[in-house]
Amino acid sequence: MKNLLSNLPQLPNTLLQDIAQHAHDDYPNECCGVWLQHADGRWSSRRLHNIAAQKQRAFTLDPLDILDLLEGEDQGRWRWHGVYHSHPDHPPFLSNQDRAHWITAQTPWLPGRLQLIAGVTNGQCDFALYMWSETQKQYECVRLIRNVICDTLSTGT
Template identity: 30%
Template sequence: MLNLSSHHLQTIQAHAESTYPEECCGLLLGHLSSDTKMLIEVLPTENSWDGEMVDVLQVVDDSSEGKFSKRNRFSIAPQVMLKAQKNARDRNLNIIGIYHSHTDHPAIPSEFDRAIAWMEYSYIIVSVRQGSACDLKSWTLDDNHQFQPEEILTVSL
């Protein structure tokens, strides 16, 4: 279960709408226990997807050669991940997940999303249709590296 505030949801949805028609992305910082995650901070990041990423990640999904762009892929730069991880650790927080948007597609993970996902993380996907955020869901990987829906509980922080 992922516990968060309505402010967190608004931050993610606003970021997704502001980057449309490209995908947005960002990090979820908080506390992780055995069965729940408490989101403390949403950290919007730049979508660093570029042409070089196509070559690097071609092995993940080679079915759409040449069709990858920021409209349907996202990437968080390694140096951004490292800086966020150090900053979180200094504040006694962890990276507990990643969020991104799907432009004009449902808030359901793609095969690409699954292939790059890490165990224990929450993956929030927000669907943005014609510039408006319309659906938001969270997912986690099971022991077979398949996405399962994750319950979102909106709490007062």
């Protein structure tokens, strides 16, 4: 795991602010999306459709979004690093639903992708970054990022 940690991408603050803004915009529902590194080195987040029946407590990615992302990666337009979602009024740690959703037959959900959870509480956004551990057969938290504030959250609009 230590070797893998040295290869973790350093997520730019502007990317985290974009994701925090998405979490704020979709509150009190869970938001979901991905983050990409484009062929020119630029980072971006991409908001995806949450098609879950109970959006306040869960997220489900639209399969059409997944196909589009994989196609763009195959064409060399970007590298799809990971999936993010928010936990409104909860910390950014794996919920029981996340564990059940992400781990199927001791294999990772969306292999090779990192998982980022944005915990949105009292106008503040904290993040936890998760990576699949082959030895433990589960996702493990590899980085905590605290107190990310987007423009809307900081101005109260």
